[in-house]
Amino acid sequence: MIRRAHAAWRGTGRDGDGDLTTDSGVLDQTPYSFKTRFEDEKGTNPEELIAAAHAGCFTMQLAFLIQRAGFTPESLTTEAAVSLSPDGGGFKIDKSALTLRAKAPGLDQAKFDNLAHQAETSCPVSKLLNAEITLDATLED
Template sequence: MIKKASAVWKGGIKDGGGTISTETGVLDHAPYGFKARFEDGPGTNPEELIAAAHAGCFSMALSLMLGEAGLTAEKIETQAAVTLEKVGDGFAITSSHLTLVATIPGADQAKFDEIANQAKAGCPVSKLLNAKITMDATLQA
């Protein structure tokens, strides 16, 4: 399975800008640029897209692993916070922190913690990131 996305950039790093598109059309020439990445300007940025991918991937991995344990979540809500830091002469994504709130009938705290940690380590995006991955997980009644 191969999934594709593309980016077009025009101009210099600070005065230029670009667009990001996906083959599915979910992103269709979405703007991105220096201000969106480093100054909270309008548009998207690679770290935001990685955070979205990590949250989505983790949620699906958790759902799969819960199913394998005979559990079905009513709701899995995950936020990923990706940190971009200056490291040496450049920048690096140094961490991704997952905040999970899930409603899972029949789950106890110990089983929930075990499965959530397995999903954190096992989702494909977690495996891709060369960063520290942390998590706060809350099981709701």
């Protein structure tokens, strides 16, 4: 399986702008720029997209693991907060902090903690990231 995205850029790094398009059409000339990345202009940025990918991948992986353990999750909600930090003359993504809130009737805390940790380490996006990954997982009643 191969998934594709396309980036176009016009102008300099600080004053230019670009757009991102995915083959699925979910992103269709979605704007990105210095201001969408480092300020609060409307649009997206690579770190936000990585955060979305990590949250989505982890949450789906956990759903599969909970199902394999014989339970049905009522809800799984994950936020991924990706940190962009200075690195020499540039920047690096050095952390992805996952915050999970889950409801899964019949699943005990110990099993939940084990499955959440498995999902954290086994989802393909976690495997791709060269960053510290933290997990704050709460099983709600």
